[in-house]
Amino acid sequence: MLSSMTGFGQGESVTSSKRYVCELQSVNHRYLDTRVRLPKRLSALELQVLKSLQGRFARGRFDVTVREELTGEQSCKLVLNRPLAYAYLDAAKTLQSELGLTGEVTLELLLSRTDLFVSEEEQPETADADWPVVRTALEGAMNAVTEMRREEGKALETALLGHLELVETTLAAIAARAPDVVQSYKGRLELRLQRLLEGKPVDPGRLEQEVAILAERSDITEETTRVTSHLHQFRDLIQQQGPHGRRMEFLLQEMQREANTIGAKANDAKTSHDVITLKSILEQLREQVQNVE
Incomplete structure (x- = not known):
């Protein structure tokens, strides 16, 4: 089953x-x-938050926000950072002396520095003790994200399967037309030779040789076989558990490469048009796969 990266x-x-x-x-x-x-x-x-996320998810950009709120009526004890307060005082007096300024360094000036005071509960050394309850909140959020990503994955699965069917249909049309392309070329070549020979009989052996050369050059059997194999692998990944986004991207890259080769071998307008359609469908698949974990 697929999992989206949006949640x-x-x-x-x-x-x-x-x-x-x-x-x-x-x-x-x-x-x-x-x-x-x-x-x-x-x-x-x-770091503990990061490790928790790495243990649950394989891909995606995550924004994590944790808020801490006091509940009920609490007694709050402030802790004064005395070394910092004396440092502020010494720095202010030194600056006053160096610049020749008048006035006094007052208590009000020091109290305006909010970093001099911290509540006893807010001291950093108490953070580790709060990790179990923070982890509980984080796990709740991760569970909700996982569920949403799975639901989004179901929608992605439906869309991907639909596009895979379109790829198969288009590829089958291209493969079915290949013999007709060769026969059409044979007819055009024979007519051209007759005009060049001013109505004289065309050498059947020479004609068949030219047609055979074209048939070999335009043969797309290997390309269609590889694309079909990639499609089977793609469907198998959809049904399997685990993050498969990167593997799917690789398969699509290979299918695009085969489509380019088929397009290079195309020898008529209808086949070229179908190849463009095939490449367009593969591009739509690629855009959707970018959101698969």
């Missing part, structure tokens, strides 16, 4: 004093690319 999910976890909300959004990307936004106090958990 959104939200999870939450609540303790006696806090509520953690995790929002996870994914879009298509060639590899696994993750951007994590955490509260400053929880920044040390970024």
Whole structure:
């Protein structure tokens, strides 16, 4: 079964004093690319968040946002960063002396520096203790994203199978027309030779030799056989579990290459038109596969 790379999910976890909300959004990307936004106090958990995502997903660009909210009435104790406060004070006095400025470094000036104070609960060293509840919220979001990506994958599967049928139909039309192309060429060549010979009989042996050369040059049996094999492999991947996007991209690349060869061998307008149609369908498949994990 296929999985899309597009999804959104939200999870939450609540303790006696806090509520953690995790929002996870994914879009298509060639590899696994993750951007994590955490509260400053929880920044040390970024690596653990990344490992959790790597354990669940193979491809996609993920945006992870974690919010931390206090619940109920809480007593809050502020912790003063004393070394930083003294550093601010010394720096202000030094600057005042060097520039010859008047005035005083007041308490109000120091209190305007919000980084001097942090609540006791917001100290970074407490982040690891909160990882279990953050992980619960993250897992809830990942489960929701996984479910949405699977639903999107079902729609992708239907679209891909429809386009594969169009490829087969178009390819069959090209292959069926190949013998008629050779016979049409034979008729045109014979008429041209008769005109050049001013009505004299055409050498049948020479005519058949020229027709045989064209038939060999325009033979597309190998190309159609390879495309058919790639189509079977593509269908098998759709039915299998696991991330198959890159493998599908490779198969489509090979099918496009075979279509180009068939187009180069085309010897009439109808076949050339069908080859253009075939390549267009393959391009539509490629666009859809870009969103398959």
